[in-house]
Amino acid sequence: MTELLKRILPTVQKPARYTGGEFNEIKKDLASVRVRVAFCFPDTYEIGMSNLGMRILYGVMNEMDGVWCERVFTPWADMEQAMVENHLPLWALESQDPVKDFDMIAFTIGYEMCYTNILNMLRLAGLPLHSRDRNDLKNIVFAGGVCAYNPEPLADFIDFFSLGEGEEITVEIVSLYDRAKAEGWTKEAFLLEVAKIPGVYVPSFYRHEYAEDGTLARIVPLVEGVPTKFTKRIVEDLDKAYWPTKMIVPSTEIVHDRANLEVFRGCIRGCRFCQAGFSCRPVRRKSAKVLFDQAVETMEDSGHNELTLSSLSTSDFRGLKELTDDLIPYCADHKINLSVPSLRADNFSRDLMERLQTVRKSGLTFAPEAGTQRLRDVINKNLTEEEILTTCANAFSGGWNNVKLYFMLGLPTETDEDVLGIADLVYKVIKTWQANAVNKKRGLRVHVATAFFVPKPHTPFQWEKQITPEEYLRRCRLLKSHFYSKSITYDYHGPDLSRLEAVFARGDRRVGPVIEEAMNRGAKLDGWDEFFNYSYWVDAFDACGVDMEYYTTRGFGEDELLPWDPMDVGVTKRFLQLERKRAYEAKVTPDCREGCAGCGANCLLKEVDCDA
Amino acid sequence: MPRLLFEKTGNAVWISHLDLMRLFQRAFQRAKLPLKHSQGFNPRPYVAVALPLSVGVESVCELLDFDLDGASVPDDEIRDSLNRVLVDGVRVLDVYEDGQKIKNLALLDCVLTLEYDRGVPEGTAEAVEALFARPSLPVMKKSKNGPVEQDIIPMIRQLRVDQNDGHTVTLEARVCCQNPSLNPMQLAAAVDKYLPEFRPDFVKSRRVALYDAQGNIFR
Numbered sequence: 077m078t079e080l081l082k083r084i085l086p087t088v089q090k091p092a093r094y095t096g097g098e099f100n101e102i103k104k105d106l107a108s109v110r111v112r113v114a115f116c117f118p119d120t121y122e123i124g125m126s127n128l129g130m131r132i133l134y135g136v137m138n139e140m141d142g143v144w145c146e147r148v149f150t151p152w153a154d155m156e157q158a159m160v161e162n163h164l165p166l167w168a169l170e171s172q173d174p175v176k177d178f179d180m181i182a183f184t185i186g187y188e189m190c191y192t193n194i195l196n197m198l199r200l201a202g203l204p205l206h207s208r209d210r211n212d213l214k215n216i217v218f219a220g221g222v223c224a225y226n227p228e229p230l231a232d233f234i235d236f237f238s239l240g241e242g243e244e245i246t247v248e249i250v251s252l253y254d255r256a257k258a259e260g261w262t263k264e265a266f267l268l269e270v271a272k273i274p275g276v277y278v279p280s281f282y283r284h285e286y287a288e289d290g291t292l293a294r295i296v297p298l299v300e301g302v303p304t305k306f307t308k309r310i311v312e313d314l315d316k317a318y319w320p321t322k323m324i325v326p327s328t329e330i331v332h333d334r335a336n337l338e339v340f341r342g343c344i345r346g347c348r349f350c351q352a353g354f355s356c357r358p359v360r361r362k363s364a365k366v367l368f369d370q371a372v373e374t375m376e377d378s379g380h381n382e383l384t385l386s387s388l389s390t391s392d393f394r395g396l397k398e399l400t401d402d403l404i405p406y407c408a409d410h411k412i413n414l415s416v417p418s419l420r421a422d423n424f425s426r427d428l429m430e431r432l433q434t435v436r437k438s439g440l441t442f443a444p445e446a447g448t449q450r451l452r453d454v455i456n457k458n459l460t461e462e463e464i465l466t467t468c469a470n471a472f473s474g475g476w477n478n479v480k481l482y483f484m485l486g487l488p489t490e491t492d493e494d495v496l497g498i499a500d501l502v503y504k505v506i507k508t509w510q511a512n513a514v515n516k517k518r519g520l521r522v523h524v525a526t527a528f529f530v531p532k533p534h535t536p537f538q539w540e541k542q543i544t545p546e547e548y549l550r551r552c553r554l555l556k557s558h559f560y561s562k563s564i565t566y567d568y569h570g571p572d573l574s575r576l577e578a579v580f581a582r583g584d585r586r587v588g589p590v591i592e593e594a595m596n597r598g599a600k601l602d603g604w605d606e607f608f609n610y611s612y613w614v615d616a617f618d619a620c621g622v623d624m625e626y627y628t629t630r631g632f633g634e635d636e637l638l639p640w641d642p643m644d645v646g647v648t649k650r651f652l653q654l655e656r657k658r659a660y661e662a663k664v665t666p667d668c669r670e671g672c673a674g675c676g677a678n679c680l681l682k683e684v685d686c687d688a
Numbered sequence: 689m690p691r692l693l694f695e696k697t698g699n700a701v702w703i704s705h706l707d708l709m710r711l712f713q714r715a716f717q718r719a720k721l722p723l724k725h726s727q728g729f730n731p732r733p734y735v736a737v738a739l740p741l742s743v744g745v746e747s748v749c750e751l752l753d754f755d756l757d758g759a760s761v762p763d764d765e766i767r768d769s770l771n772r773v774l775v776d777g778v779r780v781l782d783v784y785e786d787g788q789k790i791k792n793l794a795l796l797d798c799v800l801t802l803e804y805d806r807g808v809p810e811g812t813a814e815a816v817e818a819l820f821a822r823p824s825l826p827v828m829k830k831s832k833n834g835p836v837e838q839d840i841i842p843m844i845r846q847l848r849v850d851q852n853d854g855h856t857v858t859l860e861a862r863v864c865c866q867n868p869s870l871n872p873m874q875l876a877a878a879v880d881k882y883l884p885e886f887r888p889d890f891v892k893s894r895r896v897a898l899y900d901a902q903g904n905i906f907r
């Protein structure tokens with residue numbers, strides 16, 4: 077560590093997030109390292125270290141001979157200011173070396189509102205923001221993560237994207253770089269070669285042309301023979317996939333400060349607004365046996381006292397009973413807190429909740445997303461009022477007195493009746509409490525939150541309009557005026573962030589300059605309330621002459637060429653169209669267990685069947 | 689209850705007091721040395737660190753009390769098992785039973801290094817020495833109810849000033865550390881306040897030894 081950093085650290089909040097040196101951090105001898113990768117997470121240490129994908133790929137790359145992957149996070153504003161004042165460039169935690177000394181700079185991007193952090197990190201590293209201004213093989217910048225499924229907003233800045241799950245493709249990419257560096261290739265030569273790896277997308281090889289009405293007209297390849305479709309990569313057999321049992325144990329508290337075991341990938345549900353639900357298909361499970369062994373190994377190695385079983389919808393994990401039957405006694409013996417988030421309201425899960433002690437702390441949480449059964453059918457959210465109320469009744473008679481309910485406003489076809497349906501449901505929850513509570517003196521707390529619906533690519537709602545912020549706020553106020561009980565706390569997210577999220581989720585190359593402009597005006601850490609400043613963004617859109625409405629309230633035509641059309645996540649566009657139609661007819665589509673709906677994602681599997 | 693003496697140096701000085709407790713709880717777990725848990729609804733493994741150290745300060749004399757659950761383990765084995773699974777900078781020096789009562793801990797030795805990037809100004813050591821020879825020296829101190837003034841002289845038992853090289857001056861002091869307690873950084877704050885012309889560019893602090901009220905080494 078430099079003397080300079082030692083002097084800065086006492087002046088910033090939570091200095092331990094900048095020093096590295098945690099248990100299981102990987103250090104390598106530079107003499108045996110041929111490729112250095114700076115793995116950047118465009119948010120703070122506390123968020124990034126809670127990200128399972130980053131932990132997996134950190135392990136995957138460091139397993140490679142001659143490759144050293146180190147971690148980089150977005151500095152908090154106090155540190156950023158100190159870095160700028162002292163001309164201290166962004167560094168990687170393990171070696172404390174500047175990012176610009178690294179061969180490869182990788183980003184994992186899970187959320188649109190961290191785009192300014194990406195540019196800011198490049199800037200703090202002292203690198204040119206635009207790929208066209210970085211001419212060497214050294215410092216090549218690539219990115220993966222959910223946002224790579226519509227990479228266009230970042231097309232100017234990132235040299236290439238890696239689509240899908242990173243376990244295998246990352247190894248292929250880094251190995252190719254290893255060869256390129258040894259043989260002294262140019263950046264151009266490397267990009268031409270890397271583009272041949274399935275799942276790699278090099279944006280500079282294509283030109284986007286727009287029609288007079290502003291819609292995307294054509295995507296023109298500029299280099300002969302480059303692919304026109306980019307299919308995401310997946311791991312077929314999760315039992316055999318790399319799993320990092322030797323995980324870094326942070327020395328300072330992070331957001332999810334516990335061991336995290338991923339039980340399966342994909343989701344069988346298909347809620348029509350949910351990007352993860354569609355883009356993470358097909359459904360692949362891990363066996364309970366493998367999971368139990370990995371859990372024990374992870375717990376013994378890390379010394380954590382809390383273990384969480386994670387996935388998009390853990391109740392749907394086929395091995396859940398077998399795994400928890402083994403894990404609950406193990407955890408009890410070792411005084412480990414076992415937590416199982418995202419449980420559904422079914423019978424088994426209710427039982428399980430009672431067997432786990434952690435639930436009481438967090439209270440009951442439901443995400444019905446919509447207030448009426450009609451609208452829940454539209455969005456294919458398979459959660460009925462009866463399920464919610466039965467679960468509540470059980471919980472209240474068991475002494476619980478705290479419920480959280482999450483909804484969205486602005487969903488397709490939503491009317492005021494649907495909005496008021498939320499108030500109705502909340503009153504039924506209160507009535508249920510009155511009828512079932514064992515101890516009424518303690519009172520009931522119902523926490524209701526509404527979010528502003530953001531249409532996402534690769535979902536049946538990818539063409540939908542987003543309602544205006546004014547209309548969203550009107551619906552919030554309407555709802556609020558129908559909450560009369562003191563037991564209810566109602567929070568609604570402001571519309572600004574969700575509006576921007578909608579722009580960037582479905583953005584094309586024309587929004588790239590807006591991100592740069594906003595960052596130059598001071599936008600950073602947009603995901604953090606204390607930093608988010610909508611006016612930087614409004615000004616940036618103005619300055620760049622880009623109309624937010626085009627990406628939000630306009631809606632996209634089904635016959636329009638979509639910027640993310642070349643990105644293939646497995647689910648077919650035809651299926652999405654069909655699902656959209658069924659949404660308008662308020663027809664539910666049964667989950668994958670009741671029958672394969674033919675989404676197309678099974679075509680990504682060669683060795684196993686979907687959800688086998 | 690067994691106690692361990694450990695040091696906190698290097699990168700580890702940036703770990704906060706609360707984080708350090710968590711770090712030890714996990715280290716015990718990794719070393720397969722299960723800790724006794726507190727009673728109650730949310731049982732926590734029991735560890736207690738005496739005299740929280742400020743972030744950024746080094747120490748070679750930290751004390752941590754703990755209680756193992758189950759069969760007794762030889763002290764040396766506890767030390768070695770923990771050292772195998774601790775992070776760089778946190779190192780157990782000794783493990784022993786029957787430590788003295790923490791309430792009898794009264795004094796500590798600290799070393800402050802005042803760094804002068806453009807060289808130590810002429811007369812710094814003398815001026816600092818003279819400063820601490822004053823009969824009283826009020827310095828502002830943060831407290832729960834905002835800043836309050838505190839006279840630090842009664843809490844300084846010994847003090848020695850040395851200029852080691854052209855760029856640093858060291859202040860070695862023995863100060864009260866419990867009822868009342870003096871944060872050694874207050875010595876540097878006094879220099880800043882009363883000798884602005886000798887204000888250092890940076891100050892490093894290190895805790896080196898603990899004593900009881902009679903000046904015997906505290907274990």
Ligand code: SF4
Pocket residue numbers: 343344345346347350351352353354388389
């Ligand atoms: S259950 Fe629905 S909302 Fe949850 S991950 Fe699956 S598809 Fe998405």
Ligand code: SF4
Pocket residue numbers: 344357358359668671672673674675676677678686687
């Ligand atoms: S292929 Fe069938 S079973 Fe598999 S995710 Fe798609 S709809 Fe579900």
